[in-house]
Amino acid sequence: MPNTAAIVFRDGITRFVTVADNELLMDAARRHGVNLPVDCREGVCGTCRCLREAGEVDLEYVDEEALTEEELEAGHVLACQARLQTPGSFYFDVDSSLCSVATEVFTATVGDVQRVSDAAAILEVTLDDPAQVMQYLPGQYARLRVPGTDAWRAYSFATASVKEGRLRFLIRLLPSGVMSDYLRERWAPGDAIALEAPLGAFYLREVARPLLMVAGGTGLSAFLGMLERLEEAGECEQPIRLCYGVTREADLSELERLERFTETLPDFAFETIVMDASDDWTGKRGVVCDLFDPDFLAQPFDAYLCGPPPMIEASKQWLEAREVGEHRVFFEKFVSS
Numbered sequence: 001m002p003n004t005a006a007i008v009f010r011d012g013i014t015r016f017v018t019v020a021d022n023e024l025l026m027d028a029a030r031r032h033g034v035n036l037p038v039d040c041r042e043g044v045c046g047t048c049r050c051l052r053e054a055g056e057v058d059l060e061y062v063d064e065e066a067l068t069e070e071e072l073e074a075g076h077v078l079a080c081q082a083r084l085q086t087p088g089s090f091y092f093d094v095d096s097s098l099c100s101v102a103t104e105v106f107t108a109t110v111g112d113v114q115r116v117s118d119a120a121a122i123l124e125v126t127l128d129d130p131a132q133v134m135q136y137l138p139g140q141y142a143r144l145r146v147p148g149t150d151a152w153r154a155y156s157f158a159t160a161s162v163k164e165g166r167l168r169f170l171i172r173l174l175p176s177g178v179m180s181d182y183l184r185e186r187w188a189p190g191d192a193i194a195l196e197a198p199l200g201a202f203y204l205r206e207v208a209r210p211l212l213m214v215a216g217g218t219g220l221s222a223f224l225g226m227l228e229r230l231e232e233a234g235e236c237e238q239p240i241r242l243c244y245g246v247t248r249e250a251d252l253s254e255l256e257r258l259e260r261f262t263e264t265l266p267d268f269a270f271e272t273i274v275m276d277a278s279d280d281w282t283g284k285r286g287v288v289c290d291l292f293d294p295d296f297l298a299q300p301f302d303a304y305l306c307g308p309p310p311m312i313e314a315s316k317q318w319l320e321a322r323e324v325g326e327h328r329v330f331f332e333k334f335v336s337s
Contacts, residue, residue, distance in 0.1 A: 055088020136198030202332035216307020245288030
C-alpha cells in the first residue's frame with residue numbers, strides 16, 4: 001500500500017508526495033517534481049540527509065561517515081535509502097527554492113463568518129475544486145487574499161485537515177485592519193477568496209512524550225488543529241497541558257471546543273489567564289507563564305508555543321531559567337495585521 005510523506009523545507013514550504021510500496025523517498029519525491037539534494041545515491045555522502053519527525057522507515061544502507069549512530073537514533077535518515085513503512089513527515093534543512101518547489105494557490109469561496117468573542121471570528125471557506133487536494137500538517141498556516149483587495153494575510157489552520165472541502169481559520173479582529181474590516185463590515189457568502197498553502201515550520205511532530213502547549217490570543221488556532229488531529233487518531237496516551245493567555249477576558253474564544261477535548265482526549269487539560277482583566281473576572285490574572293506547572297515540567301516534554309513575539313520570548317526565557325526536564329521547543333511568532 002502506498003504511504004504519504006510530508007516533505008518540509010527550512011523556509012516552511014511543504015510538499016506532500018505519495019510513496020509507492022517499496023519505493024525510496026528520494027525517487028517518490030523526484031516523481032512528484034521535488035528535486036531533493038542528492039549526490040551519490042549510495043548512502044555514503046549524506047547530501048540527502050533529513051530528520052524523520054513522524055513515521056517509520058527501513059534504511060537500506062547508511063555509511064557511518066554519512067550519519068553517526070547518535071544521529072540515526074535522533075531520527076536522521078537518508079532519502080536515497082529510506083523506504084516508508086507508514087505515513088511520515090521529513091524535515092530538510094534547505095530552502096524549497098533549491099529543490100524546484102513552490103507553494104500552491106487554491107481558489108475558494110467564503111462560506112460563513114462566526115463571531116466567537118469580542119476580538120475574534122471564525123472564517124470558514126470552501127475550496128472551489130473538490131478534485132484539487134490541499135494537504136497540510138496541523139499547526140501550519142495559509143496566506144489568504146482578502147476578498148476585493150490585493151492584500152494577503154497569514155492565518156493558522158484551525159482544523160486538522162480539509163473536511164468536505166471546508167477549512168476554518170480563527171482570526172483576530174483588530175480595530176482597523178484589511179481582513180478585520182472585511183470580516184466586520186462587508187463579508188458575504190460566496191465571496192471569492194484565494195489561499196496559498198501549506199506554509200510554516202510550526203507543526204505537530206510525532207507525539208512520544210508529554211506536551212506543553214502555550215497559546216497567546218488567536219495563536220490558539222494552530223492548537224485547535226493539532227488537538228483535533230490527536231482526537232481523530234485516538235492513539236495519544238501522553239498527557240497534554242494547554243496554557244491559554246489573552247489580554248482581556250472578552251478575547252477568550254473556542255472554550256467549548258477546548259472543553260470537548262478534555263472529554264475526547266485521554267489526558268488533556270487547559271487553563272486560561274487574563275492579563276488585563278475587569279473587576280468581574282473571577283479566573284486567573286497575569287501572564288501565560290504564570291500557568292506553567294513545575295511538577296508537570298519536571299519530566300521530559302515537548303513545548304509548542306504560538307502567539308505574539310513577547311509571549312514566545314517570555315515562555316522560552318521561563319523554561320531556560322528554571323530546572324525543568326529535557327525538552328524541545330517549537331514556536332510560531334505572529335504579528336497582527
